[in-house]
Amino acid sequence: MTNEDSKRNFLLNIHDLAKHLNISIGTVSRALNGRADVNAKTRQRVIEAAQKFGYSPNQSGRSLRQGSTGLVGFMVIINRDRETRGEAFFMSIFDGMQSYLSSRGLDFVVHFCGSDEDPVAYLRRIAERRLVDGIVISQMYRTDKRIDYLVQRKMPFIAFGRSESSKIFSWMDLDFEGVAEKAINHLCLLGHRRIAIATASNDINYGYVFVDACRSSLAKRGLSLPDELVLQEPLTESGGYRVGERLLAMENRPTAVVLVDNTMAIGLYHIFQDVKIIPGKDISIVGFDASPNGEFLRPSLTQFEVPLGQLGRWLGEHIMLLIEAKGTGKKMPVFSKLWPMKMILGDSSGPTS
Numbered sequence: 001m002t003n004e005d006s007k008r009n010f011l012l013n014i015h016d017l018a019k020h021l022n023i024s025i026g027t028v029s030r031a032l033n034g035r036a037d038v039n040a041k042t043r044q045r046v047i048e049a050a051q052k053f054g055y056s057p058n059q060s061g062r063s064l065r066q067g068s069t070g071l072v073g074f075m076v077i078i079n080r081d082r083e084t085r086g087e088a089f090f091m092s093i094f095d096g097m098q099s100y101l102s103s104r105g106l107d108f109v110v111h112f113c114g115s116d117e118d119p120v121a122y123l124r125r126i127a128e129r130r131l132v133d134g135i136v137i138s139q140m141y142r143t144d145k146r147i148d149y150l151v152q153r154k155m156p157f158i159a160f161g162r163s164e165s166s167k168i169f170s171w172m173d174l175d176f177e178g179v180a181e182k183a184i185n186h187l188c189l190l191g192h193r194r195i196a197i198a199t200a201s202n203d204i205n206y207g208y209v210f211v212d213a214c215r216s217s218l219a220k221r222g223l224s225l226p227d228e229l230v231l232q233e234p235l236t237e238s239g240g241y242r243v244g245e246r247l248l249a250m251e252n253r254p255t256a257v258v259l260v261d262n263t264m265a266i267g268l269y270h271i272f273q274d275v276k277i278i279p280g281k282d283i284s285i286v287g288f289d290a291s292p293n294g295e296f297l298r299p300s301l302t303q304f305e306v307p308l309g310q311l312g313r314w315l316g317e318h319i320m321l322l323i324e325a326k327g328t329g330k331k332m333p334v335f336s337k338l339w340p341m342k343m344i345l346g347d348s349s350g351p352t353s
Contacts, residue, residue, distance in 0.1 A: 021046065028046050032046060069130060072106055072109070072132055072133060072134050077115075078112050093312040120145045127155055134322055135155070135157050140161035142163065156325075158319050158335065159171040159172075160173070171336055182304075183214075190256075192352055194252070195218065196230075207232070235261040239263075257285055260288055269297055281350060299346065
């Protein structure tokens with residue numbers, strides 16, 4: 001074993017680190033916690049030594065002393081029918097958040113709320129146990145009591161998605177209105193006039209936002225969206241298959257359909273293949289976010305690209321700003337952001353036949 005290996009095994013706590021650097025335990029603690037009363041050269045020595053020998057503070061003790069944990073959470077609600085955005089979607093966001101937060105010396109943790117649990121009660125346990133300094137909550141309901149709870153508690157948080165809850169709060173969402181406008185405009189330029197919208201069957205708010213945006217874009221072009229063309233189904237392959245069944249059963253079948261989730265496209269393609277209907281030729285399909293779910297569909301799927309890693313970094317940066325504001329006793333700012341999405345043309349959308 002080398003001398004460096006011996007030191008690495010030896011430096012198990014703050015006392016060892018202080019002894020190695022020949023400075024006081026208090027100075028090491030203040031340097032690691034970013035206190036202003038430690039000069040920059042000493043702080044750098046402490047940080048470099050801590051990184052070199054793999055030292056990290058005892059988090060539970062640090063939390064009790066400082067009132068902080070060094071952790072940022074992200075709450076995801078599990079649904080047995082997978083009526084949420086797919087795993088690849090969330091993992092890319094997590095990667096972006098983790099990348100930013102780790103550069104600031106914070107750790108990132110995902111909280112999965114089970115399908116049988118009340119999301120508000122689950123969130124309350126996280127907050128009351130002080131498991132994180134701030135949190136991103138996702139899958140926003142039209143009226144979401146989690147927002148009211150977090151605002152009342154004055155806990156730093158960002159909602160990934162909008163809600164009709166009346167409180168002022170920080171949120172970030174995909175630009176569903178921009179997607180709807182681009183999709184409807186594209187299809188109308190191709191000659192489509194009877195367009196169906198496939199959306200979620202649950203109370204997650206983005207499904208309603210998307211339908212309203214599509215209806216508005218159609219109205220601008222003198223077109224309507226009758227209720228029979230709003231197809232609410234689970235955002236799954238089987239949900240997409242069911243959308244296809246409903247389309248095929250219509251006497252006056254739409255010439256195009258716009259999807260709020262690409263997972264549905266898999267089932268939709270499957271049923272169309274069964275009855276020899278070719279997407280882009282016999283009916284046009286526009287998907288949503290470019291993801292592995294639609295990557296290998298043929299004909300290629302018209303869909304929208306969003307840089308999820310950058311989106312995750314934005315969430316990490318702005319939750320950090322909220323945490324810092326609370327930590328210094330300042331009023332927490334309020335952020336709102338619509339994330340733009342770029343249309344990628346595929347072969348699944350074509351002119352009316």
